[in-house]
Amino acid sequence: MNNTENKGTPIGEYGKFGLIEHLAKKVIIGNNSTVSGIGDDSAVIESGENLTLVSTDLFLEGIHFNLIYTPLKHLGYKAVVRGISDIYAMNGTPGQILIALGISSKFSVEQVEELYEGINLACEKYKVDLVGGDTTSSLTGLTIGITALGIVEKESLIKRNGAGANDLICVTGDFGAAFMGLQLLERERKLFEKEKVAQPDLSGFEYAIGRQLKPEFPVATLIELRKAGIRPTSMIDVSDGLASDLIHICKLSGTCCRIFSNKIPIDYETSKLSEEFNIDPVIPAMNGGEDYELLFTIPLDSFEKIKQIESVKVIGHMTSPGTGNFLVGDGGSEVEISAQGWIKAK
Amino acid sequence: MNNTENKGTPIGEYGKFGLIEHLAKKVIIGNNSTVSGIGDDSAVIESGENLTLVSTDLFLEGIHFNLIYTPLKHLGYKAVVRGISDIYAMNGTPGQILIALGISSKFSVEQVEELYEGINLACEKYKVDLVGGDTTSSLTGLTIGITALGIVEKESLIKRNGAGANDLICVTGDFGAAFMGLQLLERERKLFEKEKVAQPDLSGFEYAIGRQLKPEFPVATLIELRKAGIRPTSMIDVSDGLASDLIHICKLSGTCCRIFSNKIPIDYETSKLSEEFNIDPVIPAMNGGEDYELLFTIPLDSFEKIKQIESVKVIGHMTSPGTGNFLVGDGGSEVEISAQGWIKAK
Numbered sequence: 001m002n003n004t005e006n007k008g009t010p011i012g013e014y015g016k017f018g019l020i021e022h023l024a025k026k027v028i029i030g031n032n033s034t035v036s037g038i039g040d041d042s043a044v045i046e047s048g049e050n051l052t053l054v055s056t057d058l059f060l061e062g063i064h065f066n067l068i069y070t071p072l073k074h075l076g077y078k079a080v081v082r083g084i085s086d087i088y089a090m091n092g093t094p095g096q097i098l099i100a101l102g103i104s105s106k107f108s109v110e111q112v113e114e115l116y117e118g119i120n121l122a123c124e125k126y127k128v129d130l131v132g133g134d135t136t137s138s139l140t141g142l143t144i145g146i147t148a149l150g151i152v153e154k155e156s157l158i159k160r161n162g163a164g165a166n167d168l169i170c171v172t173g174d175f176g177a178a179f180m181g182l183q184l185l186e187r188e189r190k191l192f193e194k195e196k197v198a199q200p201d202l203s204g205f206e207y208a209i210g211r212q213l214k215p216e217f218p219v220a221t222l223i224e225l226r227k228a229g230i231r232p233t234s235m236i237d238v239s240d241g242l243a244s245d246l247i248h249i250c251k252l253s254g255t256c257c258r259i260f261s262n263k264i265p266i267d268y269e270t271s272k273l274s275e276e277f278n279i280d281p282v283i284p285a286m287n288g289g290e291d292y293e294l295l296f297t298i299p300l301d302s303f304e305k306i307k308q309i310e311s312v313k314v315i316g317h318m319t320s321p322g323t324g325n326f327l328v329g330d331g332g333s334e335v336e337i338s339a340q341g342w343i344k345a346k
Numbered sequence: 347m348n349n350t351e352n353k354g355t356p357i358g359e360y361g362k363f364g365l366i367e368h369l370a371k372k373v374i375i376g377n378n379s380t381v382s383g384i385g386d387d388s389a390v391i392e393s394g395e396n397l398t399l400v401s402t403d404l405f406l407e408g409i410h411f412n413l414i415y416t417p418l419k420h421l422g423y424k425a426v427v428r429g430i431s432d433i434y435a436m437n438g439t440p441g442q443i444l445i446a447l448g449i450s451s452k453f454s455v456e457q458v459e460e461l462y463e464g465i466n467l468a469c470e471k472y473k474v475d476l477v478g479g480d481t482t483s484s485l486t487g488l489t490i491g492i493t494a495l496g497i498v499e500k501e502s503l504i505k506r507n508g509a510g511a512n513d514l515i516c517v518t519g520d521f522g523a524a525f526m527g528l529q530l531l532e533r534e535r536k537l538f539e540k541e542k543v544a545q546p547d548l549s550g551f552e553y554a555i556g557r558q559l560k561p562e563f564p565v566a567t568l569i570e571l572r573k574a575g576i577r578p579t580s581m582i583d584v585s586d587g588l589a590s591d592l593i594h595i596c597k598l599s600g601t602c603c604r605i606f607s608n609k610i611p612i613d614y615e616t617s618k619l620s621e622e623f624n625i626d627p628v629i630p631a632m633n634g635g636e637d638y639e640l641l642f643t644i645p646l647d648s649f650e651k652i653k654q655i656e657s658v659k660v661i662g663h664m665t666s667p668g669t670g671n672f673l674v675g676d677g678g679s680e681v682e683i684s685a686q687g688w689i690k691a692k
Binding site for chain 1: 354355356357358359365366368369372373374375376377379380382383384386388389391393394395396398400401402403404406407408409410441442444445446447448451454455456457458459462463466469470473474475476477478479480481482483484485486487489491493495497
């Protein structure tokens with residue numbers, strides 16, 4: 001009458017992605033309507049002329065957010081952005097979301113309203129409808145489950161597995177800011193708790209903090225790509241970290257990669273914060289996560305076209321299988337890229 | 347820098363359904379593809395010739411299950427049944443599920459595998475594909491988010507709001523067993539913790555315990571109804587409790603109801619356990635929840651047809667608006683039915 005004792009293999013030995021892969025092996029797909037399942041940003045389901053995309057994510061208090069410095073309105077907004085970014089990453093258009101909430105008794109109705117204000121705001125901005133969910137009590141703070149649905153025309157679907165050797169690796173926006181914003185918020189929280197400094201000093205880092213608390217998704221770039229006639233061969237949203245998400249694409253596409261550290265877009269605030277925290281800014285840029293940017297590959301012959309799109313940067317290229325995945329430094333030094341992404345409690 | 351203090355309205359004042367209703371007021375539906383949103387078992391989305399149904403639920407350790415007496419395999423199975431029952435309740439056919447897991451470090455890989463064994467078993471039984479999800483670490487035990495998708499032909503959709511006055515109120519299966527099974531498991535757990543009795547005494551109550559730990563959904567009845575040409579005017583799956591779920595239908599349909607306590611199907615084990623626990627078996631049958639049975643209404647003129655279907659019992663009828671919702675006792679006494687359903691920590 002007791003199965004809570006842990007006698008077996010620690011989950012850490014597999015890591016997040018290893019565990020999913022391990023479990024996915026035993027999954028059998030039986031329905032004709034299932035186009036593809038585990039392993040991409042969203043699941044793909046046949047529905048008439050189009051494909052339905054669906055993805056689900058969990059947001060757990062203490063793991064994904066700390067309410068000490070996260071306004072509930074921002075949290076609601078961010079949860080929606082996280083959900084719909086999985087739909088955009090398949091080149092789809094999100095249409096609906098569902099929110100499942102676990103709420104402990106420490107929350108008031110007004111606080112839940114604040115959370116929903118953010119949810120509704122993001123829904124309005126990204127033109128998605130909140131169509132359902134679940135609400136339950138919780139013993140342990142706030143749990144948010146977000147499910148996003150969207151559609152994509154069959155010929156427009158972009159998966160993670162389509163990159164070829166020599167394809168260019170492209171990104172939108174910049175990297176590491178959300179992570180450094182979090183480090184700053186954490187530092188100020190600790191000061192607040194220790195010395196009861198009432199007013200945290202966050203000035204000069206509004207961008208990094210904004211990236212952490214209220215991210216946006218680069219929808220405009222997707223439209224620009226379509227207009228320019230550029231069709232990515234693979235695509236993913238960067239939520240786990242540039243390194244992890246790039247490795248996903250390589251693994252599923254059967255390619256390797258070279259990216260160049262001086263090509264990775266890093267904001268001034270990220271650099272400045274990295275200096276304060278005494279780390280190389282390439283580290284948060286590669287492994288920080290929560291960037292909600294697009295990472296995609298395009299055929300080499302689209303290079304002239306992609307140069308015209310200001311919001312996109314080419315950071316490297318795919319290589320043949322077996323050549324390893326490397327980050328090339330300024331002096332030509334090569335560091336092997338490894339997937340992380342098991343989100344640790346901060 | 348602190349928004350975790352609770353100064354506002356306690357959530358308990360609204361209750362689960364009140365809160366959802368309150369929050370739903372501010373939700374704006376903007377997309378043409380959204381057929382209907384919050385307020386039914388699933389959301390309904392236009393997709394070609396058919397409708398896509400989607401629902402999401404949270405399962406939280408300590409609220410929805412206690413791992414002391416819940417085998418992980420059963421838990422996985424139950425989570426799937428809970429998810430797909432929302433699709434069946436709209437007269438749809440479930441096709442896919444997504445599982446989002448929050449796992450604390452106390453769990454081993456083998457335990458997660460056990461959970462997935464149950465998930466896969468239920469998927470096989472109910473012919474649904476596991477197509478995706480999310481896995482994250484958790485500070486606080488096991489969190490399961492389950493999203494279910496299905497389809498239904500437009501003309502076959504059955505919602506909660508279609509009941510009319512004089513319609514017959516029908517149910518499948520029996521009620522209260524899952525709740526009484528839980529009471530028994532809880533009693534034995536307490537004995538185990540207090541007196542270290544190693545072997546819980548559960549003999550004679552296998553049915554009630556099975557209903558709690560590994561419920562099934564009455565899919566066969568849905569097929570029988572179709573074959574018999576009976577078209578329910580409204581339908582819901584009974585997960586929150588017969589009383590709550592009946593009130594939902596009444597509220598959304600604009601009807602009131604009379605049900606008869608001696609017509610409510612109650613299993614022998616439920617009665618026997620109720621006796622042991624010294625409560626009227628009608629109480630768990632009405633308010634226990636987790637029955638995963640169907641509650642539906644049919645036009646009065648389908649009475650002769652429904653009598654032929656053994657798995658369905660008529661428990662009462664709808665009445666005109668304003669006449670109140672009552673449970674009629676053996677002697678003709680009337681007790682007003684009220685919706686509960688804010689699941690309390692056991």
